[in-house]
Amino acid sequence: MASNRPAQPTSFAPNDIQTFGYSRGDDEGPWEEWNPTADSVAPVRGRHRVSKQRGGGLARSSTVLGVGVLAAVGAGGIATAAPGKPPVSISLPDLSSVTQSAKALISDGGSSAPKGSSTPLTGAGLTNADAAQGNADAGEALRARIIEQAESQQDQVDRAAQTAAETAAAKKAVALAAEQQDKAEAEVAADKKKADAEAKQKAEAARLAELAKSYSLPTSSYTLTSRFGDAGSMWSSGYHTGLDFAAPTGTLIKAIHSGTVKEAGWAGAYGYRTILTLDDGTELWFCHQSSISVSVGQKVATGDVIGRVGATGNVTGPHLHLEVHPGGGDAIDPMAWLHSKGINP
Numbered sequence: 001m002a003s004n005r006p007a008q009p010t011s012f013a014p015n016d017i018q019t020f021g022y023s024r025g026d027d028e029g030p031w032e033e034w035n036p037t038a039d040s041v042a043p044v045r046g047r048h049r050v051s052k053q054r055g056g057g058l059a060r061s062s063t064v065l066g067v068g069v070l071a072a073v074g075a076g077g078i079a080t081a082a083p084g085k086p087p088v089s090i091s092l093p094d095l096s097s098v099t100q101s102a103k104a105l106i107s108d109g110g111s112s113a114p115k116g117s118s119t120p121l122t123g124a125g126l127t128n129a130d131a132a133q134g135n136a137d138a139g140e141a142l143r144a145r146i147i148e149q150a151e152s153q154q155d156q157v158d159r160a161a162q163t164a165a166e167t168a169a170a171k172k173a174v175a176l177a178a179e180q181q182d183k184a185e186a187e188v189a190a191d192k193k194k195a196d197a198e199a200k201q202k203a204e205a206a207r208l209a210e211l212a213k214s215y216s217l218p219t220s221s222y223t224l225t226s227r228f229g230d231a232g233s234m235w236s237s238g239y240h241t242g243l244d245f246a247a248p249t250g251t252l253i254k255a256i257h258s259g260t261v262k263e264a265g266w267a268g269a270y271g272y273r274t275i276l277t278l279d280d281g282t283e284l285w286f287c288h289q290s291s292i293s294v295s296v297g298q299k300v301a302t303g304d305v306i307g308r309v310g311a312t313g314n315v316t317g318p319h320l321h322l323e324v325h326p327g328g329g330d331a332i333d334p335m336a337w338l339h340s341k342g343i344n345p
Contacts, residue, residue: 208342215257215341216303218286219320222247224345228333242285242323243334243345249290249318251309255300256284257341264292270321271313274306277328282337285323288313 222245230240259278267273270287274294277283290310300306311318324337338345 212342214302215338215343216254217343217345218256218322219245219247219251219253219309221251222320225319228331228335241331242287242321244319244321245309245345246317246319247309249308249310251320252305253286253289253307253309253320255302255304255306256338256343258301259284259299261294261296261298261300261306264294264296267313269314271315272307272310276300276306281327283325283328285321285325287321287323288315288319290318 224243225246226240226242226244228240228243231238253274255276257276257278259276261274262277262283263273263275265272267287270285272287272289272292274286274289274292275283276286286307288310289307290312292307294300294304294306309318309320315321322334323331324334325331326337335345
């Protein structure tokens with residue numbers, strides 16, 4: 001079957017298939033009207049020739065058929081052939097059913113619904129938990145999960161901050177309690193130390209008071225002048241080795257404590273001197289006396305008269321020079337020794 005080049009249609013009827021005329025050009029004669037039938041549109045089996053397209057017409061007769069079909073569909077009717085030819089029925093799907101199917105597809109599981117629609121466009125990604133919460137839209141469900149996760153993370157941060165604050169407060173409370181306990185313990189220790197010191201002081205005072213009963217001052221009506229350790233050229237050692245009680249000549253000198261007279265007589269720069277040895281071995285030197293009232297080996301008691309104040313020896317005036325030699329050794333400060341015995345000159 002030879003290929004034909006269709007001529008341009010001059011008119012188009014909505015309910016009829018337009019009859020087209022064909023021409024081969026100057027070298028070909030006119031053609032008869034072409035009405036498509038089932039036999040005429042069936043493909044020719046075997047080898048066939050496609051004619052070269054000319055002018056601005058359609059390439060093949062099947063294209064003409066397509067144009068006719070479109071015209072018939074657009075008019076909503078069935079194509080009819082020209083008078084004298086039987087009509088060809090063309091079956092097309094019902095567009096309303098296609099529209100309903102598309103709507104059902106969109107409603108059942110398509111993409112997201114348009115803005116403002118209450119019908120979700122997709123259910124992809126929805127979990128059972130989302131469905132249980134009433135979420136039917138994957139986007140809303142994802143948004144809800146993101147918000148829930150953010151709130152959960154924020155809750156974790158808040159709980160961690162609260163825990164840290166509670167821990168810090170607990171540590172602070174423990175530290176404060178420990179500080180208060182230490183302070184209380186320190187106060188108790190201080191009070192105890194103070195009480196112990198006061199008790200010790202009282203005990204010492206009681207001891208000294210009792211001890212003082214067995215000790216007494218060496219003289220009366222006196223004035224303390226030179227003290228132990230005072231420097232001066234008047235003393236051979238370069239410093240004063242005793243405690244001076246200045247008093248008028250003839251003032252009584254008494255035994256400070258009970259003991260035994262070791263020496264009683266002249267002693268050079270010390271003038272007339274009496275050495276009394278106590279029970280613990282301590283030696284008391286009474287110097288510059290005007291007179292001596294005891295003898296060597298004599299035992300005396302506290303307060304017994306042993307001599308009188310004078311100005312014998314290396315002196316500048318009448319006074320009692322008292323020295324203390326523990327164990328008969330080097331001299332110590334008589335003031336400190338007297339205090340240790342409860343005596344306060």
